[in-house]
Amino acid sequence: MRKRVLFMLISMNVGGTERAFLNMLHELPEEDYDITVLLLEKKGGLYQELPQHVIVQEMKDFPHIGRQLSYNPKEKIKAHLSKRRYKQSLFLFVLHSYMKVTKDRRILFKNVFKKVPILEEKYDVAVAYAGPMDIITYYIANRVKAKEKYQWIHFDVKEIGFDHRFARRMYRLFNRIFVVSNTAANHLKEKLPTLSHKIDTQTNDIPALTITQLAEKEDVFPASSIIRIVTVARIMNEKGPDIAVKTLYELRKLGYNIQWHWVGEGQWISHIKEMIQEFELEDSFILEGSKSNPYPYIRQSDIYVQPSRHEGYCLTIAEARALKKPIVSTATAGAKEQIKHGETGLISEINEPELLRNIIKLIKNPDLRTKISEALQEENNKNSIPFHSKEWSAHYYSSSKKEALFNKMEKEKQCNKGSIYS
Template structure:
């Protein structure tokens, strides 16, 4: 018995696209999807070509509330809507950032789900969605060898990350979009990059890399040469670029820097919108914004706070964010007796009042590409203590606009103590960060040149000239 599902495809001038029916026929452990596109798609595509509009597709893994997703939204806002028509596909149809997609962007997901990706209910729902993708066109069976090799690779590296094991299956298990695009942008590593490389028809293909690629646990075997299929690879910091090229040295000519786009004025406006902290603490407030993940080193932060309290500092450490290791962190907080002082506030839609009200912003990640959270704290003129890792080193000049520390309990304690004990140093950092110019939209000209030269590049590629 077939089961009717709905999916969205471009139609007319609607932001959310006209629905057609898809029939899903289940056969035991497999599934076949038969899609039916609306004839109006072809009409619209012809109209766009006549108007000279360029069609650009963004692909991302999820729409969860995280730095890359926020950066993508700002990039979309920066596009010239008279020259470009934008589309968005999220491989996992869930995430709070669906609510912030600009109205000129057409979302290709059916019934975008703007709930969190981090709750237990969300993980169960996402697990069910991934299970379906496993059997679409034999995605799981095609990738079983690679899955085994990647599992072995991660075991040897000392940490198994399930998302990196599954992104290839998710990509191959996602229905192809039966359209041609002038440009396709994979805005995250993993599934989005695989999907754009292998399952999208576009004249120009681009990928963004937001992390320290080597430390994040990716490998060429896992990627299956997807980056060789890109015309341009954008890195968000020079150190992120160096890390990527350690794995892919042959792709150096394809790589360029493209800094995160942030709206400083909007951040300042939102910081005034409401109150942040609601407790009665009148001591030092430390704040970190970021998902609860191994990368962010909260396990070290908890021990650091315990040591600061032992030394008599009237300090509380607040965390805005949620994630899969929350239970582990709650147990560690209990074990160290800091339940009243290390406070997991969860994810919030507007973190800026909290950033504005904190005394010191702390970001002691194990690795970064370039931290949007640090940039947001700088916009709001905060004193910052950060780990001396990839990305952070390009944002913080030690002793000038923040303190960089090696990621050990002893060094982090020392760095925070220094800023607490020296009000003049704190004011120096605050003033320096207030003076930073965050105008990064000049990167748009580079992007426009790539997209508007896409026809010539596409012709050369297929005639053997590239």
């Protein structure tokens, strides 16, 4: 019997979470699953890449809920008082006073969601995939009927704003909690020790053969002696675009003929454009915009650099590894799990001087770049980049299905020695 599975995400904007989700979808056999994707907003650069057999729905109540959860209570109370809505202002005062005393935000969510209906459909599995995201967590926990419920965590909770009290009270309603790296999983266990038994690591899927094929689809750079650095990431604080601009400025001051290509968009784009102008890097720090296929940029780079302040796993590092590119990354949780410093890449402290030093090390040492690429090729041949986690697939496949999948993967290994399945 086909299993009914619901995944809930924010949108299908171009990002690591959404790419990892698409990779997972493509590995769930259509004949075994009826899949529904529920989005807060039906939009995004990767929206058209959702498989045709997937049912896509939108949470119609999200605009109202988003506003209700983000308002400033003091301003809202003042607004009600100015219009002589005394009952509403008293209610909000009591509500937020209770939250302040108990440190329990669930009462706010319960009030905001009170008119949001429970989904009529029943599912075998419901997944709060874009996490931590409180609206999605609350909706899956309280407005979806499913035999099992899974929470996904794509970030290192030690490095982001994370309401562990809310999470502890909500995550207990889920059967399993999947985190994208071991380090991030351990940090979550430290925050939620009573739920440690539910927490498992599930690294993001990497379809290496597909990535290699997509990377060969076009040439995005002309032949040149310019050293090309590429980063694929959203333009926002956590990804460190400001660190990248300052590092490039120092590289140019030292006389290196370099262009840094940043593939992605985001909230900080105006700020970064101002920085690029301030440092007079208009011709050397190139904002490429969002690309549904960023792999040709990675393939044609001389060095792939990830200057993030924090990462749960970092899918783009895994993709650069699949394409055998010399990598310099800051010392995030995901990078430290994926890169062996000095062997399959270089890991830098999260600051401009250290990032600069490691980039220069690769620029001045082409033999080291070759050594890293060869080590990544050997790693690929050993199939050591994760493709499909046993923990996750155990919930999706019966013994016979798992055996069939294993046999299929073994055949693919023999046919595609350059692939990275495991």
